[in-house]
Amino acid sequence: MSVPPETHRPETVPVSHTGGAAPRVLLVEDDSKIAQEVVEELESRHFHVQHEESGAAGLAIGLNAHFDVMIVDRMLPELDGLTLIETLRERRVHVPVLVLSALSAVDDRVSGLKAGGDDYLTKPFAMEELAARLEALLRRPDNSRHTMLRVGPLEMDLIARTVTRNGMPIDLLPREFRLLEYLMRRPGQVLTRNMLLEDVWNYRFIPQTNLVDVHIGKLRRKIDESGKPPLIQSIRGAGFMLRAS
Amino acid sequence: MLRNELFRTATFRLTLAVVAAMICSAALQFFFGYSQASVFEARRSDMLLLREASILQRETPSELEQQVRDRATDDLRIIMNVTTLFDAQQHYIVGDLRNWPTGLVADGHVHVIEPEAMGGGSATVLRMVGVRVRGGRYLVLGRSRHMRTELRLMMRHSMLVSIVPTVLFALMTGIILSHRALSRVKDMHEAIDRIMEGDLHERLPSGKQNDDLQRLAGSVNRMLDRLEQLLDEIRDVGNDIAHDLRTPLARVRARLDRALNAGHSAEALRNVIARTIDDLDQSFSIITALLRIGEIENGRRRAGFGTVDLGALVADIVDLYEPIAETKGIILSHAGADTPIQVQGDRDLLIEVLANLVDNAIKFTPEGGRVEIRTCMKDDCALLQVADTGIGIPAGERKAVMGRFYRSDKSRHIPGSGLGLSLVSAILALHHARLDIMPSRVHDSLPGVTMGIIFPPSTLIQAGN
Numbered sequence: 001m002s003v004p005p006e007t008h009r010p011e012t013v014p015v016s017h018t019g020g021a022a023p024r025v026l027l028v029e030d031d032s033k034i035a036q037e038v039v040e041e042l043e044s045r046h047f048h049v050q051h052e053e054s055g056a057a058g059l060a061i062g063l064n065a066h067f068d069v070m071i072v073d074r075m076l077p078e079l080d081g082l083t084l085i086e087t088l089r090e091r092r093v094h095v096p097v098l099v100l101s102a103l104s105a106v107d108d109r110v111s112g113l114k115a116g117g118d119d120y121l122t123k124p125f126a127m128e129e130l131a132a133r134l135e136a137l138l139r140r141p142d143n144s145r146h147t148m149l150r151v152g153p154l155e156m157d158l159i160a161r162t163v164t165r166n167g168m169p170i171d172l173l174p175r176e177f178r179l180l181e182y183l184m185r186r187p188g189q190v191l192t193r194n195m196l197l198e199d200v201w202n203y204r205f206i207p208q209t210n211l212v213d214v215h216i217g218k219l220r221r222k223i224d225e226s227g228k229p230p231l232i233q234s235i236r237g238a239g240f241m242l243r244a245s
Numbered sequence: 246m247l248r249n250e251l252f253r254t255a256t257f258r259l260t261l262a263v264v265a266a267m268i269c270s271a272a273l274q275f276f277f278g279y280s281q282a283s284v285f286e287a288r289r290s291d292m293l294l295l296r297e298a299s300i301l302q303r304e305t306p307s308e309l310e311q312q313v314r315d316r317a318t319d320d321l322r323i324i325m326n327v328t329t330l331f332d333a334q335q336h337y338i339v340g341d342l343r344n345w346p347t348g349l350v351a352d353g354h355v356h357v358i359e360p361e362a363m364g365g366g367s368a369t370v371l372r373m374v375g376v377r378v379r380g381g382r383y384l385v386l387g388r389s390r391h392m393r394t395e396l397r398l399m400m401r402h403s404m405l406v407s408i409v410p411t412v413l414f415a416l417m418t419g420i421i422l423s424h425r426a427l428s429r430v431k432d433m434h435e436a437i438d439r440i441m442e443g444d445l446h447e448r449l450p451s452g453k454q455n456d457d458l459q460r461l462a463g464s465v466n467r468m469l470d471r472l473e474q475l476l477d478e479i480r481d482v483g484n485d486i487a488h489d490l491r492t493p494l495a496r497v498r499a500r501l502d503r504a505l506n507a508g509h510s511a512e513a514l515r516n517v518i519a520r521t522i523d524d525l526d527q528s529f530s531i532i533t534a535l536l537r538i539g540e541i542e543n544g545r546r547r548a549g550f551g552t553v554d555l556g557a558l559v560a561d562i563v564d565l566y567e568p569i570a571e572t573k574g575i576i577l578s579h580a581g582a583d584t585p586i587q588v589q590g591d592r593d594l595l596i597e598v599l600a601n602l603v604d605n606a607i608k609f610t611p612e613g614g615r616v617e618i619r620t621c622m623k624d625d626c627a628l629l630q631v632a633d634t635g636i637g638i639p640a641g642e643r644k645a646v647m648g649r650f651y652r653s654d655k656s657r658h659i660p661g662s663g664l665g666l667s668l669v670s671a672i673l674a675l676h677h678a679r680l681d682i683m684p685s686r687v688h689d690s691l692p693g694v695t696m697g698i699i700f701p702p703s704t705l706i707q708a709g710n
Contacts, residue, residue, distance in 0.1 A: 205600065
């Protein structure tokens with residue numbers, strides 16, 4: 001497999017900053033090895049991480065201090081992860097929560113989201129995947145009532161279901177439109193293949209073939225201008241990103 | 246040690262229980278026999294006393310006195326132990342007793358008199374009768390209960406004589422039988438010990454007699470056959486896993502080695518690293534797939550089950566796979582039924598099944614071919630077929646392809662984990678559905694394969710329900 005020329009190094013992946021300061025992350029995880037790995041990885045990406053080992057301690061901190069995002073393991077001593085999240089939600093703490101679990105079966109995922117979690121990640125996971133999902137949680141997508149989305153030269157009319165580049169119409173299939181809409185709502189954000197499969201196609205498995213790459217490739221050919229750098233960039237080891245500008 | 250072992254055999258314990266029961270029944274027999282006999286003996290005693298009294302009553306006073314005196318010395322004392330004559334004031338005249346026994350009333354009825362009531366005249370309990378005779382005198386007759394004691398002694402002796410040989414015989418039989426069982430069990434124990442030491446080909450000894458022990462040994466042997474077969478399979482799978490993981494790792498190592506020695510430019514090194522990550526990802530995907538199959542096979546989780554529309558499922562999968570089919574020049578199409586077909590299932594798992602089948606179909610179909618997904622009803626079952634025009638699967642390999650890591654010789658050059666169909670069959674088993682593999686028969690050189698998923702009627706949701 002050849003490497004696309006527009007490959008970015010992971011360290012150049014931008015991290016969004018809410019209000020300019022480092023985003024504060026609360027990690028509640030009892031497995032010290034995983035916790036250490038996550039803390040190191042996130043700190044290298046300029047997150048400010050606080051780590052708690054038990055559910056009770058996590059809840060106490062989560063209720064009293066402000067965090068931008070939380071990572072909560074499902075299986076915790078003293079207080080399990082789902083109860084922790086439910087308690088937080090009852091006390092009107094609406095910080096986005098990413099649930100970690102060793103269980104990948106669908107019903108576990110559903111119960112995790114039902115308890116008030118915003119996303120779900122199964123162990124073992126790639127750090128890139130974790131970072132991309134935290135990023136997505138920090139920057140809630142632009143789901144406002146705008147009927148037009150604009151990213152760079154691209155313009156999307158959500159009512160007429162049309163897309164133009166520099167005013168020139170682009171003919172897209174419904175699935176290509178759906179994919180592009182997802183990307184345009186999250187400009188400048190790393191989106192992993194799993195996130196695209198889950199959110200655009202509603203699939204929860206990893207296909208053997210590089211399906212997402214093929215879809216992105218098709219979309220690229222339609223939206224890119226010849227001679228200009230591609231609008232959708234491949235991020236090596238992580239996924240794709242629609243350039244913000 | 247052996248004595249202890251013997252005691253622990255079921256046969257010997259049973260023998261002991263039988264012996265105990267025999268002793269108990271003999272004791273009961275003795276008790277009832279004795280009580281019956283003693284009642285009978287008392288009645289006979291009373292009859293004798295009364296009859297003797299009535300005979301003696303008829304004698305004249307002097308003759309009676311003579312008779313009583315004689316009786317104190319003659320053989321009749323064995324039968325009539327006490328014969329005494331008292332005067333009207335109940336004072337002693339002649340006979341065995343010196344004093345009138347306290348508690349005795351001369352009413353012509355039999356009384357039981359305790360030994361102390363006679364002022365030391367007798368050592369045992371006596372049955373006595375007192376009657377008035379001519380001249381205002383009293384005649385007292387008495388019989389001791391020594392007959393009853395004799396009776397008891399005799400019965401006890403006969404019981405012991407009969408029970409001891411019976412018990413000994415039962416014990417001997419028990420010991421012999423237990424010894425035989427013990428030696429067979431011992432053989433089995435030794436065989437099991439050898440099996441536990443790792444010799445899985447060993448089996449329990451099979452004897453000639455068709456008894457319960459033998460049937461148990463047969464069952465254990467069949468279980469061992471199955472276990473051995475499963476272990477062989479696991480060993481094969483283990484070898485396959487090792488092999489499939491080793492291949493990409495070997496490539497990684499060789500590539501890194503070359504890069505280290507060649508001194509490439511930064512760009513070339515970056516390329517090497519990228520390809521290395523691809524190989525590592527392949528190893529990862531194999532491990533992930535294995536874990537996932539294990540999870541589905543062990544979990545038996547049906548919480549995600551709901552109503553799944555097969556037509557919608559196929560439409561989703563076509564939407565996902567059409568671009569990749571297009572890039573390979575393959576036509577991917579859907580031939581659906583007129584009415585919607587709905588089954589009971591987990592949408593996420595079923596789409597994974599379909600994705601695997603379509604993935605394979607596209608992979609093994611050459612450019613210009615077709616992959617058709619069909620949904621239809623047949624014999625009350627719902628059918629979901631993925632038909633391709635590819636290289637096909639020979640009849641002999643159709644069962645084997647569902648095993649883990651199976652790769653047809655024809656497909657060695659096509660990348661893949663070899664785990665897809667294992668995953669498919671695990672998920673279908675959870676759905677009570679089965680997979681049917683047959684050739685599509687479009688062309689002789691490319692027979693193609695049709696993978697048919699059959700949902701039995703019990704898994705269908707009838708329209709309108």
